[in-house]
Amino acid sequence: MGLAGGAVSVSLFSASWYRVADLKIRLRKHAHIHRHQYRGKTWYVLQDHVTGQFQRFSPEAYQIIGLMDGRRSLQQVWDVSCKRLGDGMPTQDEVIQLVAQLNRANVIQSDILPDIEELQIRRREQAQRKLVQQLKSPLSVRIPMMDPEGFLSSTMWLVRPFYSWFGMLLWAFIIFVGLSLSVVHWEALTENISDRVLALENLLLIALVYPFVKVIHELGHAYAVKRWGGEVHEVGIMLLVLFPVPYVDASAASAFRNKYQRMLVGAIGIMVELMVAAIAMVVWTLAEPGIVRAIAFNTMLIGGFSTLLFNGNPLLRFDAYYVLSDFLEIPNLASRGNRQVAYLTKKYLYGVRNLTAPAGSRGEGAWLAFYASAAYIYRLFVMVAIALFVASQYFVIGSLLAVWSIWATLFMPILKTITKPATDPELRAKRVRVITISSILIGAIAGLIFLFPVPYKTQTEGVLWVPQDSYVRSQVSGFVESLEVSSGKQVIEGQLLLKFSAPDLEAKVQVLQAQIAEAEIRLEASLRDRSASEILREELQFIQREYQRAQERLKGINLYSSASGEFIVPDAHRILGRYVNRGELIGYVVDYNQLSLVAMVSEDEIDQVRNQNRSVELRFSSSPNDVYKGEIVRALPATTQQLPSLVLSTEGGGRIALDPNNEDGLKSFRSHFRIDLSVPDAPKQRYDERVYVLIEHDPEPLAYRWYRSIRRVFLRQFDV
Structure with a gap:
């Protein structure tokens, strides 16, 4: 029956039963049980309101727990359960395992006075487990801050109308408006988007906007839990890649019987951010260029793109993961998926028999195996990418994170595989086969990586x-009077292409003519003053040189082909009458052989x-x-x-x-x-x-390519 998750015992009786037979056990007051349906089967979820932890039990285990009222001894509990369950009766070892599981969770008490020292040891073990969990995820460290239950209860009346059909319709309308505007303004939104986002001032603005968007996101989760009768007792700061973002503990939603309520609690953060992004789209459309429009743009970027990429990705253990888990009705999808992969490996690769499958059906087993494999690959990619990004800013910290991430995600599983025969009781009988097959697999993978050459291409x-000598550029600043050759026609060297008029240059020539005449008159009047006449003569010569240059430019105002080829003017339909600056590119004379x-x-x-x-x-x-x-x-x-x-x-x-x-x-x-x-x-x-x-x-081989890539990353990012 596997009440506590172990394998089915062969014997109905246990040699250790006498130690626990007289115990009178009951649940603590802070533990409550909820009835759930998963994939057509009934399960019972035990909630610990103190720690926020949940335990899942089968109906048989629930019957046994229900008999533990503090008056019956464990022997009496077992006797009654055997009569009620018939062929599904539990073994004594299974009852002992169930009691041990409840005791580890600290949700039962007995007629024996509690061992204070044992309670302290258990509390230290819980703290150590929590620390180990933090070390396993060094890129997302949680720091609890306060209990928000009082604040949420006193302000729930403000948001309750939004958690209704009215709120859903309002949300859908806002999303529709935002999507419609984004389609209309898509070109303006995406124009040079990578350059705009990566600009230093914009990155600073994103860093300022991001926490505020996430506060709204987390409040959405918290109020959703309150809406359906749950409580939220923890809010804090999570250091996500060393960047502080708020979080709330919405695990109380796991007690909701309705899976759609649980799904909505998980999805509400994504929905809230999408709504904020849609509102920001409206603001961006109405606002003039400036700080308000920049904030609106970055709010759209955070609430739309990043939400769908991270929170909306079920392969990461964020919001979409819990939504998918509840939708598939597979609790603990990630951890059970890992156990399912281990089960399949032991059964089909190592030949171990009499194993208990984590999955309750073939369909559930397929989902578990697929999810565990896909999530592992994606998580490895994301952790390394994030660590390298951090290392580009903080070399020592980022390098340590990268090493730790690769070790925990890649090499630790390999090490566990190697040491498994010595530590796993189920594999000891197959030790030789396990070591042989593991060695062959590791050797094959190493050979593929380090020895086997694979095709290598650069795209x-x-x-x-x-070429530059094929460019047709304006020689003067002026207006295009006529296009002497249509775009797309063949021309020969020296052929007239365009005629220009240059009013500014013509006016300058006339002004220089008048200045020359004036300078000549002044020079004639000063012939008796030798020093003055020399100065005026030099001035006259300067004006005459300027006049000659202006005349030459005026003569060369029209454009002629410098080579033979096809004359191409990209804006031929708009070129006539247009004012162009000197040196501006107008077209090309293209020789396709060149x-x-x-x-x-x-x-x-x-x-x-x-x-x-x-x-x-x-x-x-x-x-x-x-x-x-x-x-x-x-x-x-x-x-x-x-x-x-x-x-x-x-x-x-x-x-x-x-x-x-x-x-x-x-x-x-x-x-x-x-x-x-x-x-x-x-x-x-x-x-x-x-x-x-x-x-x-x-x-x-792939190893050489990976080595070069890693080396280039260090050279480019860290200059080492």
């Missing part, structure tokens, strides 16, 4: 780049691109299904932040983030290496066309 993007194919490679990948090239494949965005062979002509030796085209940036649909402080829009956030490519059999391309580049390197 990047390039662009068909127009286009350069340029790609940008990150500093992390340049060594392999330079030294280990087996082949280069290219796909043009105009014909993505056609693959062309290419070769690297040149790799520039120095890094650059200057991009050849916006096509390669995130603003143009590429991969490279722009520097948020950049003014001309072509400076990348990080440095890259430029490589020039050639494609002998390429079709006719368009200028500024995106090219997808795939460079294949020599196969190598």
Whole structure:
């Protein structure tokens, strides 16, 4: 029957029964039992109001606990339960295990005076377990602050209307308005978003806004617990990656019989943040550019994006995890999932028999195994990513966190696997098989990582780049009078492209003419004064030189083609009558035989691109299904932040983030290496066309690649 979670005993009687048979046990006053339904089966949940802990028991165990009234001895309890349960009667060992479980939870008392020393030891053990739990999660340390029950009770009347159908409809309306506005203003919201978010002043604003949003989030949980009769006795600060955020202990919701109430308590924080984000969307739409609009934007970012990424991700043990657990009706989804994986390993890999499965059905077992595997992989990724981020700001602390995270998540399970045969009673009989299979598995994984070469490729993007001598730039500041050649037509060298009028330059020529005439008259009048005439003569010569330069510029006001090719004006339909500044880019004269194919490679990948090239494949965005062979002509030796085209940036649909402080829009956030490519059999391309580049390197084991990646992280982030 497994009342206390152990395996079924073979014998009905126990050699230790005489020690406990005369005990008269009953539940403490602070322990209450609630009836729940999980996946069509009845279970009973025991709640300890003092510690906030919960224990789950089967109906058979509940019958035995119900007989413990402080008047019956344990022998009488067992006798009665055997008559009531019939074939499902418990063994004496199972009753002992049940009593031990209740005693460890400190929810029972007996007719024997309590051992004060034992209670102190138990309290120290609880404190030690709590400390160990904190050490296992060094990136999220909880610090309790106060009991908010009185505050919540006195203010519940203010928020009670929102925890109703009226509140649900109001929430849905606000979300609808926020979503509608976000769709309308999507382009403005996402324009250069990575650069805006990563700007130093914006990161500071996020740090100031985040705690206030999380306070509202946690209050949502607390009031939801109160709404359905629960109590909240702990609120505090959680150091999430050393950043203080509030939290409340809403574990009292586990006692609710209705699973949808439990789900709503878990989901209410996400719902509240989404509503705050929707309200911030309205404020952002109505506000003028400034601090209010910036706060609204960051509130949307926190309440929308980060909420869905973290709290809305069930693979992390935040809100969505508890919602999923209640929806599937699988309590303790994470811990039972780990036990299910251990059970499957023992049964099918090590051949251990007579095991008790943590899952009550095949469907529940599949969910447990899938969740445990997916959560482990995702948790490892998130912990390492967070630790590296912290290390980039605080090297010593972050490095320790990274080492601890990798040890606790990756190497500790391997160590437990190695030592399992010596510590697990269920594996001792299969010690040789366990050690053999474990050694083979660890050796195979090590071989795949350190010895087996796997394909290695670098993916990047390039662009068909127009050389600088193909640019058509205005020679003067003025207005475009006429477009002598339509965009897209072929031109020859020296052909007239555009005619300009430059009123400012023409006026300057007229002013200089008048100044020359005036200077000549003044020079004639001062011929008798030798020193004055020399000064006036030099002034006249200066004005004449300015006049000649202005005349030359006026003669060259029209634009002529400097080469033969196709004349392209991107804004041909708007160019006529437009005022352009001197040096402004108007168009191109493109010779498609002279286009350069340029790609940008990150500093992390340049060594392999330079030294280990087996082949280069290219796909043009105009014909993505056609693959062309290419070769690297040149790799520039120095890094650059200057991009050849916006096509390669995130603003143009590429991969490279722009520097948020950049003014001309072509400076990348990080440095890259430029490589020039050639494609002998390429079709006719368009200028500024995106090219997808795939460079294949020599196969190598994963360990070498990981080593280089870790080394590059330390070089880039920590300069060590």
